[in-house]
Amino acid sequence: MRRTALLATVTALVAGALVWPAARQADAAPVTFAHPGVTVSKSQLDFARTQVNAGAQPWKAAYDQMMASKYADLNRVPKPRATVECGSYSNPNYGCTDEREDAIAAYTDALAWYITRDDWYAKKSIALMDAWSAVIKEHTNSNAPLQTGWAGSSWPKAAELIKYTYTGTWANSGRFATMLRTVYLPEVINGSNSNGNWELSMMEAAVGISVFLEDRTSYDKAIAKFRTRTAAYVYLSSDGALPKTVPSQNLDTTAKIVNYWQGQSTFVTGLTQETCRDFTHTGYGISAISHIAETSRIQGEDLYGTDVGERLRQALGFQSKYQLGEAVPSWLCGGSLTLGLGPVTETGYNALHNRLGIAMTNTQKLTEQNRPSGSNNLFVAWETLTDGDNPN
Numbered sequence: 001m002r003r004t005a006l007l008a009t010v011t012a013l014v015a016g017a018l019v020w021p022a023a024r025q026a027d028a029a030p031v032t033f034a035h036p037g038v039t040v041s042k043s044q045l046d047f048a049r050t051q052v053n054a055g056a057q058p059w060k061a062a063y064d065q066m067m068a069s070k071y072a073d074l075n076r077v078p079k080p081r082a083t084v085e086c087g088s089y090s091n092p093n094y095g096c097t098d099e100r101e102d103a104i105a106a107y108t109d110a111l112a113w114y115i116t117r118d119d120w121y122a123k124k125s126i127a128l129m130d131a132w133s134a135v136i137k138e139h140t141n142s143n144a145p146l147q148t149g150w151a152g153s154s155w156p157k158a159a160e161l162i163k164y165t166y167t168g169t170w171a172n173s174g175r176f177a178t179m180l181r182t183v184y185l186p187e188v189i190n191g192s193n194s195n196g197n198w199e200l201s202m203m204e205a206a207v208g209i210s211v212f213l214e215d216r217t218s219y220d221k222a223i224a225k226f227r228t229r230t231a232a233y234v235y236l237s238s239d240g241a242l243p244k245t246v247p248s249q250n251l252d253t254t255a256k257i258v259n260y261w262q263g264q265s266t267f268v269t270g271l272t273q274e275t276c277r278d279f280t281h282t283g284y285g286i287s288a289i290s291h292i293a294e295t296s297r298i299q300g301e302d303l304y305g306t307d308v309g310e311r312l313r314q315a316l317g318f319q320s321k322y323q324l325g326e327a328v329p330s331w332l333c334g335g336s337l338t339l340g341l342g343p344v345t346e347t348g349y350n351a352l353h354n355r356l357g358i359a360m361t362n363t364q365k366l367t368e369q370n371r372p373s374g375s376n377n378l379f380v381a382w383e384t385l386t387d388g389d390n391p392n
Contacts, residue, residue: 029216029223030299036160037298038208039291039347043392045165048385049115062372062385063115071101071108071375074124078102078131084151086143096147099136102128103154104381110161111382122166125158130172133179139187146198148187152205153291153379155180156212163212180209189218191225193249196233196273197281199225200288201379207292211299226292227308233285234311235271243267266331270318276333279319283342286315287380290348294387297351304351312348313358320345320362324369341366343373346383350390 036042051059066072079098086096109125112118132155139148159180162170170176188202188209206222209215231244243261245251251260258265262276274282289312293303303309322328323341345367353360367373371388375381 029210029219030301033211033214034298034300035164035211037211037295038156038160039294039298040157040161040386041298041392042165044386044390045111045114045161047390047392052115052385058371058384058388062382062388065372065374066108066382066385067112069108069374071105071381072112072121073105074109074120076102076105076124076128078128080132080135082135082137083140084136084138084144084147085140086147087141088143090143090147092141096143099132099147099151100154100378102132103151103158104375104377104379106158107154107161107381110158110166111385114161114165119168122162122168125162126166126170126172129155129158129162129176133172133176136179136183138183145187145192145194145202148184149198149201149203149205150379152180152184152188153201153208153288154381155184156205156208159212160208177213181213181215185209185213185215185218189221191229193246195277195281196229197285197288199229199246200233200285200292203229204288204291204379207295211295223292223296226289227306230289230308230311233273233289234315235267235269236307236311236314237269239267241267243273262333264333268318270314271332272315272319275319275337278338278340279323280338280340280342282315282319283340283344283376284378286312286319286348287342287344287376289315290344290351294347294351304356309352309356313352313360313363316345316348316352316363317360320366324362324366342376343370343380343383344376345370346373346387350387354389354391 048059052063081095084095084099085092090096106125106128109121113122159176163173188206192198192202203222203226206218210219210222228246232246235243242254242257251257261273264276272282272285274285293308296303319341322337323339328335328337345363349360349363349367352358353364372384
């Protein structure tokens with residue numbers, strides 16, 4: 001009897017061990033958040049700094065590219081405003097470009113501080129964050145959710161580096177946190193039923209903000225939305241005849257799904273909901289998926305080991321081969337693709353190929369061809385420097 005009971009207990013424990021990671025990945029924020037912990041960790045930063053200081057490539061070239069950019073200019077004058085108004089395709093553009101680029105600059109300066117240990121860069125990052133936290137109250141017009149997602153993805157990356165690595169003081173860090181909590185998080189946390197890259201970028205912002213605020217409830221909500229949206233954004237043959245959908249969108253017929261997928265009716269592994277729109281918007285979605293998966297990894301969860309990692313791998317590979325020039329078959333987007341994937345492959349490639357050892361021939365070729373990858377001037381910046389062949 002005791003042997004039977006012991007065997008049953010061991011079996012249950014083994015079964016629990018096998019299912020526990022997946023359950024935690026989907027459902028629970030870390031008990032203790034890791035800092036800095038939004039897309040880049042301290043060990044990743046230390047590796048990048050060591051490589052740059054040694055003059056090793058591609059990191060030194062990536063660092064030089066960053067330092068030569070307008071974002072690292074210590075004479076930059078922030079342009080905050082109380083109301084950032086962004087219409088469709090940023091028309092009108094009242095503060096949209098200024099906000100996004102000031103946020104990228106704050107992150108750029110924070111990275112520059114970490115690598116150089118020059119206080120002026122940390123102080124500049126702080127000045128940019130303080131300028132906006134003193135002024136901004138809201139985002140308005142039709143693109144407000146996306147704009148908030150883009151800028152809200154960069155701000156917490158900068159804030160994490162300054163708060164947790166800078167040896168000086170940041171007197172207004174509490175005000176900055178209040179800005180994220182009251183101006184940004186409410187605009188993104190409930191998601192969007194627009195094209196999938198919107199919600200993915202919004203969840204990237206929500207996850208990053210939640211880490212900085214140590215807000216477990218918002219983190220859990222954002223990750224849950226992210227899991228649902230990622231499954232509906234990248235198709236796998238295991239999904240069945242049709243792609244998965246986000247229930248709130250009521251895409252309950254084949255015709256509605258095909259229309260939502262830009263008229264594409266043949267579904268193959270790695271195709272995304274926006275492949276037939278253009279690769280630039282597809283790149284936004286892929287980038288957000290990789291950023292959230294990376295932040296989650298730093299926080300002790302392994303989304304790369306779930307369908308998220310498989311969808312990311314397949315999306316990168318599928319888009320990369322056509323970005324590299326492979327002929328487009330007639331069944332795909334009417335035989336014509338609008339290319340322009342952008343600097344979005346480093347994070348996912350490093351995680352899946354370098355850390356997990358998965359062969360990714362097309363993604364590798366495209367990633368190495370594009371090095372050093374810079375910024376898309378929206379929410380992606382300097383990922384050859386932070387993620388390129390980084391073992392940490």
